[in-house]
Amino acid sequence: MKKPVGTRFREWANVWLTSVFAGLSPKALRKMFRGEPPGRPNPRLKVHTNSFWFHMRPRWYPKSVTRFSYTFALGWSSVFLAVVLGITGIVLMLFYTPSTDVAYFDMLNIMGNIPFGKLMRDLHRLGAELMVAIVMLHMLRVFVTGSYKQPRSFNWTVGVVLLLITWLFSYSGYLLPWDQLAYWAVTIGTSMADAVPRIGPQIMQLLLGGPEVGQLGLLRFYMIHVILLPVALAVMFGVHYYKVVRQGISLPPAVEAEGKKDERVPFLPTLLIRDVLWVALFTLIMVVAVITFFSAPLEDHANPFMTPLHSTAPWYFLWIQGLIKLPDIFGGLVEGKFIYGIALPGLVIGLLFALPYLDRNPSRRWQDRKLMLAGGAVAVVLWGVLTWMGSPAYKVQAAPTEELALEFVPYDREGEIHELDWDDLANGVYDVSAGATQVNESDAPADLLNFLQALQEAVGHEAEELPNGVTTLTITTWQRNLKRVDLDIVWESDGVEHTFNQHTYIHKDTIH
Amino acid sequence: MKVERNLVVGTLAIILVIALLIIVYGGEERRMYYETKAQQGKSVARGARMYDSYCAGCHGKRGEGLAGVYSPLNVSDLWSGRENIAFYGTLHDYIALNISAGHPKLNMPSWADEYGGPLRNDQVEDLTQFVLNWMGPQPEGVRVAGAQFIPPLPSDIEPGTPAARGHDIFFTSCAACHGRDAGGSDLGPTLVSPEVAAQDDDFFRETITNGRPGTSMPVWGSVLSSEDIEDVVAFLRTRQ
Numbered sequence: 001m002k003k004p005v006g007t008r009f010r011e012w013a014n015v016w017l018t019s020v021f022a023g024l025s026p027k028a029l030r031k032m033f034r035g036e037p038p039g040r041p042n043p044r045l046k047v048h049t050n051s052f053w054f055h056m057r058p059r060w061y062p063k064s065v066t067r068f069s070y071t072f073a074l075g076w077s078s079v080f081l082a083v084v085l086g087i088t089g090i091v092l093m094l095f096y097t098p099s100t101d102v103a104y105f106d107m108l109n110i111m112g113n114i115p116f117g118k119l120m121r122d123l124h125r126l127g128a129e130l131m132v133a134i135v136m137l138h139m140l141r142v143f144v145t146g147s148y149k150q151p152r153s154f155n156w157t158v159g160v161v162l163l164l165i166t167w168l169f170s171y172s173g174y175l176l177p178w179d180q181l182a183y184w185a186v187t188i189g190t191s192m193a194d195a196v197p198r199i200g201p202q203i204m205q206l207l208l209g210g211p212e213v214g215q216l217g218l219l220r221f222y223m224i225h226v227i228l229l230p231v232a233l234a235v236m237f238g239v240h241y242y243k244v245v246r247q248g249i250s251l252p253p254a255v256e257a258e259g260k261k262d263e264r265v266p267f268l269p270t271l272l273i274r275d276v277l278w279v280a281l282f283t284l285i286m287v288v289a290v291i292t293f294f295s296a297p298l299e300d301h302a303n304p305f306m307t308p309l310h311s312t313a314p315w316y317f318l319w320i321q322g323l324i325k326l327p328d329i330f331g332g333l334v335e336g337k338f339i340y341g342i343a344l345p346g347l348v349i350g351l352l353f354a355l356p357y358l359d360r361n362p363s364r365r366w367q368d369r370k371l372m373l374a375g376g377a378v379a380v381v382l383w384g385v386l387t388w389m390g391s392p393a394y395k396v397q398a399a400p401t402e403e404l405a406l407e408f409v410p411y412d413r414e415g416e417i418h419e420l421d422w423d424d425l426a427n428g429v430y431d432v433s434a435g436a437t438q439v440n441e442s443d444a445p446a447d448l449l450n451f452l453q454a455l456q457e458a459v460g461h462e463a464e465e466l467p468n469g470v471t472t473l474t475i476t477t478w479q480r481n482l483k484r485v486d487l488d489i490v491w492e493s494d495g496v497e498h499t500f501n502q503h504t505y506i507h508k509d510t511i512h
Numbered sequence: 513m514k515v516e517r518n519l520v521v522g523t524l525a526i527i528l529v530i531a532l533l534i535i536v537y538g539g540e541e542r543r544m545y546y547e548t549k550a551q552q553g554k555s556v557a558r559g560a561r562m563y564d565s566y567c568a569g570c571h572g573k574r575g576e577g578l579a580g581v582y583s584p585l586n587v588s589d590l591w592s593g594r595e596n597i598a599f600y601g602t603l604h605d606y607i608a609l610n611i612s613a614g615h616p617k618l619n620m621p622s623w624a625d626e627y628g629g630p631l632r633n634d635q636v637e638d639l640t641q642f643v644l645n646w647m648g649p650q651p652e653g654v655r656v657a658g659a660q661f662i663p664p665l666p667s668d669i670e671p672g673t674p675a676a677r678g679h680d681i682f683f684t685s686c687a688a689c690h691g692r693d694a695g696g697s698d699l700g701p702t703l704v705s706p707e708v709a710a711q712d713d714d715f716f717r718e719t720i721t722n723g724r725p726g727t728s729m730p731v732w733g734s735v736l737s738s739e740d741i742e743d744v745v746a747f748l749r750t751r752q
Contacts, residue, residue, distance in 0.1 A: 035515050105634070112547040115540040269515055277518040280525035287532050300558070301634055411561060477651045479642075482556055505560040507553030509546075 022051035032269045044268040054267075058245050061271065062262035064255045070145075071249065073278060074138035079241075080282055081131045082233070088124040089226070096176070098222035100215045103178040104301045111298070118295075119287075125296035126286055128170050132316045135166045143355075143376055146364030147250035153356030155243040160352050161236050165229055167316060172225040174314055175218060180412065183302035184311040186221070187213050192320075192341040212304070253364040300412055308413070309406055310392035320345050322389030325396075400462040401489050405502035408455050409473075409487045416451060417485055422508045424448045425483050430473045432456040434463045459489075466491040481508040552641065559642025562635060566623065574656040575646060581688055582619075586646050586655050596723055596731050603647075608640045617699045618688075663692075669750055678747025681740050685732065694751050699728065709752035716745045 002008075018025045023046040024032065031038065038044050048054045064070070095114060096106045110117035139159065142148055148156035175186045190213065193203045209216025255262060265271060299308070313321045323340040351358070361369060388394065397403055408416045424447040431438040432455050439452045452473065459471045469491035478484040486503040564573075570582040577584030594606050601609075612629075614622030623629035624636050631639075646654075662683040669675045682694070689700030696702030720741050721733035732741065 033515065033519075101633075108551055112544050112551055115537065115544070118543070118547070119536060273515050273518045273522065277522035277525070280522045280529065284525045284529050284532075287529055291532065291536060301632070477653065478560060479556075479645045479654055480648060480650050481553070482560060482645065484560070505557040507557045509549040509553030510557065 022047040022054060023049075035269075044266065047268060056241070056245065057267055057271075058248070060264040060266045061249065062251060062255075063265050064252050064262050065249045066265050066271065067252075070252055071141060072137070074134055074141055075244070076275075076278065077134050077282065078131060078138060079237075080279060081127050081134065082237075084283075084286070085124060085127045085131065086230075088120045088127065091120050092124060093226065098176065098219050100178060100218055100302075103176065103218065107177045107179070107298055119290060122290040122294055122296050123286060126290055126294050128173060129315075130286075132166055132170050135163055136316070139163060139352075140376075140380070144373065145250065146253060146369060146372075148356045149359065149362065149364055150356070152243070152247055152250060155240060155247070156356045157353055158236055158240045158243070160349070162233070162240060163352075164349070165233050165236060169225065169229050169233070170314065170316065172221045172229065175213070175221045176225065177298060178218065178302045180299040180302055180306075180308050181297060183213060183304070184307055185313050186217075188311060188321075189313055189317065190217075192324075192337060195335060195337040195342050197338065250364070253366065257365055306412075309398055309402065310396065312390065312392060315387070318388075318390030319383050319386035320390070322386035322391075322394070325389055325394060400465045401500040402502075404455075404458055404462065404489070405487050405500075407458065408451075409485055409502055409504050411502070411504040416454065417504065417506065418511055420447050420451060420511065422511055424451075425475050425485070425506065427475050427477060427483075430475075431470070432459055432473055433469060433471045434460040468492040478505060482506070555638045555641040556645050558635075559638035559640070559645075562631075562639050563642055566631075567639070570619075572656075574654070575643075576656045585643055586650075588647065588650075588655070590643070590647065593730050593734065596725075597728055598725075604640060604644060607643050608636055611636050611639055666750075669747075674743045674746040675750050676747075677740075678743035678745070681736065681744050682747050685736070686744070689728070694748065703748055704752050713745055713749075716748065717741055720744065 003011075014025060017029075021029055024043055028038070028043045032044060045059055048057070048059050092110065095110050095117070097103065107121075110121055114120075142156065142159070171186070171189065175182045190204055190207055193207060194200045196203055205211075207217065207220065208214070209220050250256070251262065312318060320341060323344055324337065326336075326340055328336040329339065359372060361372065363369065366373060398406070406415070410417075424445040426444045426448060428442075428444065430442070430444070430452050432452055434456070436456070439449060439456055442449065442452075444452075455471075455473060459466075459469070463469065466489065469489060471487070471489045474484075474486040474488065476484050476486075483506050484503055485506060486501060489500040491498055563571075563575075567585075571577050571585050572582070575584060575586030577586075591603060591606055594603070599606055610620060611631075612622065612624035612633075613627050614620045614629075621629065623631045623639075625632060662680055665671060665676055665679055669679060683692070686694075686700075686703075689697060690703050691697045691700070694703040696705075702708060719729065720736070721731075721738075723729045723731035723733075736744070
C-alpha cells in the first residue's frame with residue numbers, strides 16, 4: 001500500500017534538503033542553529049567532506065586563534081575584498097572599452113548614465129585602496145606574531161608574491177580611466193623600468209607595447225588587470241590558503257609556548273555565522289562609506305602635452321617616489337634612478353622574500369625577538385617617512401605664486417574656489433594683498449569673504465618672497481552660467497616688476 | 513561569539529544594506545541628471561580655457577571678432593544663414609565642423625588632429641560647447657562689440673551722403689570677401705572691374721538682397737535694410 005502523498009512529499013523533501021545542506025538533515029540543521037550540541041556521530045563534520053566550499057574551511061579552530069584582536073580578520077578581509085572587487089570589476093567591464101579614444105568617455109558614461117554606475121565604480125576603487133592597505137597590514141601582523149617561521153616559511157614567500165600581485169593589480173587598474181591622474185602616474189612609474197640595466201628598455205617595451213604610454217600600453221594594462229593577474233591570483237591564493245588550512249593558523253606565541261591543548265571552536269555553526277556577519281557588516285561599512293564620503297576621483301582627459309603640478313604615484317608607491325628624491329650618491333657615477341628606483345626597492349622586496357630564511361631564531365615569543373621586532377618598527381617608520389617624502393609636500397614645491405594659485409584657483413582640479421556656491425561668486429575686484437583692509441569691509445557674501453580672508457592669509461605667508469606685492473582676485477561673468485576667476489599678483493624684486501596670472505572658469509552646473 | 517546575537521546583527525546589517533541600495537536607486541535618476549549637466553558645464557569651462565589659448569587671438573578675447581576679418585562669435589544669431597550655403601545640419605555640427613576642418617578661404621585653420629591640427633575630438637567638442645553657450649540670452653556685459661576696422665572716407669566721398677554710409681557698411685560686411693579695395697579675393701569676385709561695372713543697379717540690388725545660390729554670397733536681405741543696400745550700391749558706383 002502506497003504511503004499518503006503528504007508523507008511521501010515530506011520524505012522526499014527531507015532527502016532533498018539533506019543533500020542541499022551537504023549532509024545535514026533539516027532536523028540536524030535546526031539543532032545546529034538553536035545552539036544545541038550535535039549528536040554522535042557528529043553530522044556537521046560530514047559537511048566539510050561533502051561540500052566543496054566547506055571543504056576549503058577547517059572543521060574547527062583553536063579558540064585562541066579566533067580572537068579578533070589576534071588576527072583582526074585581515075586575511076579574511078582580503079578574500080572578502082577580492083570577491084567584491086571581482087564582482088564590481090565584472091560589472092564595470094560591461095561598460096568599459098580599453099581604447100584611448102573612448103575609455104575616458106566610458107567613465108563619464110558610467111558616472112552619468114548607468115544606474116548604480118557611480119556606486120559600482122566607487123565600491124571598486126574603495127575596495128582596491130582597502131585591499132592594498134589590508135594586505136600590507138596582514139603582512140605586518142604575520143611578522144609581528146612571528147608566524148612566518150617554520151613550518152610556515154614557504155607560505156610567507158607565497159604571501160609576498162601575493163603582495164606583488166596586489167600592487168600590480170592596483171597599478172594596472174589605475175591607468176584604465178585614462179585621465180590625467182592615471183596617465184601621469186603610470187608614465188612616471190614605467191619610466192623607472194627604463195633604469196633596469198641591460199634589459200630596462202625591453203621591459204618598458206613589453207609593458208607598454210611602444211615608446212610611450214598609449215593605446216598599446218592601455219590594452220596591455222587592461223589584459224594584465226582582467227586576465228593575467230586574476231589567473232595568477234587564483235593559483236597563488238590557492239596555494240596560500242591550502243597551506244593555511246593544512247598547517248592551521250599559528251597559535252599566539254604565548255599559548256604555543258605553554259603547550260596546553262586549546263579548546264576547539266567548531267566552524268559549524270559558530271564561525272560560519274561569524275563569517276556571514278562579517279560579510280554583512282563589511283558590505284554595510286563599504287556601502288555607507290561610498291554613499292557618504294568616498295568618491296573615486298576623475299580628473300580631465302589624459303593629456304600627454306601637459307603634466308599636472310604635483311603628479312604623484314599611488315599612495316602605496318609613494319615610498320619609491322620618496323626614495324628617488326634622495327640626493328645622488330657615488331657622485332652620479334650610477335644613475336640615481338637606478339639606485340633608488342630599482343636597486344633599493346628590489347633589495348627591499350628581496351629581503352621580504354628571504355625573511356623567514358634569514359631569521360634563524362626559532363622562537364616566536366616577543367621577549368626572544370626584541371631585535372627583530374625593533375627592526376620591524378624601524379622599517380615601518382622608515383616607510384612612513386619615505387611615503388611623506390614622496391608626497392608633493394617634500395622638495396617639489398613650485399614657485400609660491402603657482403602654489404597659491406594651485407590651492408585657491410586651480411584650473412585642472414578642485415580647489416578652494418570650488419567649495420563656494422554659485423551665489424557666493426559675487427562679481428568684483430577684491431584686493432587681498434597682505435595688509436589690505438578691503439576684504440574686511442566688503443559686503444560680499446560670507447563664504448566668499450572667508451575664502452578671500454584665507455587667500456589673504458596665504459598671500460601674507462609668502463610676503464617675503466613677493467616684496468611690494470599686490471594681489472587681486474577678480475570675478476567676472478563671462479557667459480551665461482559661466483564665471484571667470486582671475487588671481488593676479490604683481491610684485492617687485494631687484495627693481496624689476498613681475499606679474500603672475502592664473503584664471504579658471506566655473507560653470508554654474510559644476511558647483512552646488 | 514554568540515550565534516543568536518551574530519545572526520540578529522548580521523540579518524539587520526543585510527536588511528540595512530538592501531534598504532540603502534533601494535534608497536540609492538530611488539535617487540539615481542536625479543543624480544545622473546545633475547551629473548550629466550555637471551559634465552556639460554565642465555565641457556563649457558574647459559572650452560573657455562582652450563578658447564583663450566587657441567581662438568582669442570583672432571576671434572577676440574570676448575568673442576567680439578574683428579569686423580570684416582574674423583567672425584564675431586558672441587553674437588546671438590550665429591550662422592543662422594547656414595542653409596544659404598546649403599548646410600542643413602545642426603548649428604552644433606556646423607561649428608564643430610568649422611573648428612575641426614577649418615575654412616581655408618577664410619584663414620580659419622583646421623584644429624582637429626584628423627585634419628592635421630593639435631586638438632583631440634573631445635577638445636573640439638568642448639570648444640563647440642563653449643561657442644554654443646553664446647546662444648540665447650546673456651547677462652549684461654557679455655556681448656562685447658568688436659572693433660570696427662573701417663578706414664577713413666576717401667577724398668571723393670562727402671560725409672553724410674549715401675555713399676559715405678555705404679562705405680561703412682561695405683567695410684563691415686563686404687570687404688572680408690570682396691577685398692578692401694573691392695577688387696576681389698579668393699572668396700569673392702571683383703566688384704569694380706569693367707565687366708561688373710557694366711551691370712545695372714538692379715543686378716547689384718538683386719545679388720546683394722537675394723545672395724547667389726551655389727556660391728558663398730550670403731542673403732544680405734535678411735540682415736541689411738533696402739536703404740542700406742542702396743547706400744552700398746551708391747558706394748560701389750563711386751569705386752567703379
